[in-house]
Amino acid sequence: DAGITQSPRYKITETGRQVTLMCHQTWSHSYMFWYRQDLGHGLRLIYYSAAADITDKGEVPDGYVVSRSKTENFPLTLESATRSQTSVYFCASKRGLAEETQYFGPGTRLLVL
């Protein structure tokens, strides 16, 4: 009963490198979300997905790419990392459109040097 997991939990990378953050949920929830958390900004939505193969941009999508080939996985890729992408990234899921509660993963702390 893992719920929602994220990997890695911590990552250090360099400017210009590609990095992928993984998110996996065991509930078969339809919706999945990626947020970044920065001091003074709260949680900002990067991308979300309503189902496999359906994704849409959130508030701050620039510099990020997502895919969702399987319901349970929702990876987030930084194609060419920048220092401004240093942040804590949270994945979340919810059962469906009518279900309001989002369940968050433990987060990935990313440092871009």
Place this chain on the structure above:
Amino acid sequence: QQQVKQSPQSLIVQKGGISIINCAYENTAFDYFPWYQQFPGKGPALLIAIRPDVSEKKEGRFTISFNKSAKQFSLHIMDSQPGDSATYFCAASAETSGSRLTFGEGTQLTVNP
């Protein structure tokens, strides 16, 4: 554009006191207002939520007060305990936008013993 404004940014309360966190929103289409609680190193978790058809919702020591005309809502924590020390986020969503959550900036609450 920050659609949900939260204050204060930080709050220190003595054990047994009342903690009050306020949020204001702009989008009149918002129809769901949750509060999330986040402990250090963890992802946010739903604490309590309200819909605009009621002005108050209470769950144990936690109460949401909602003022539709003023477009404001607040979280009251009665008899605050050191274990309540966490970061609290208000949020809002609208069914018309796929129930995507817009978060406030967060309030770091410290309850001193």
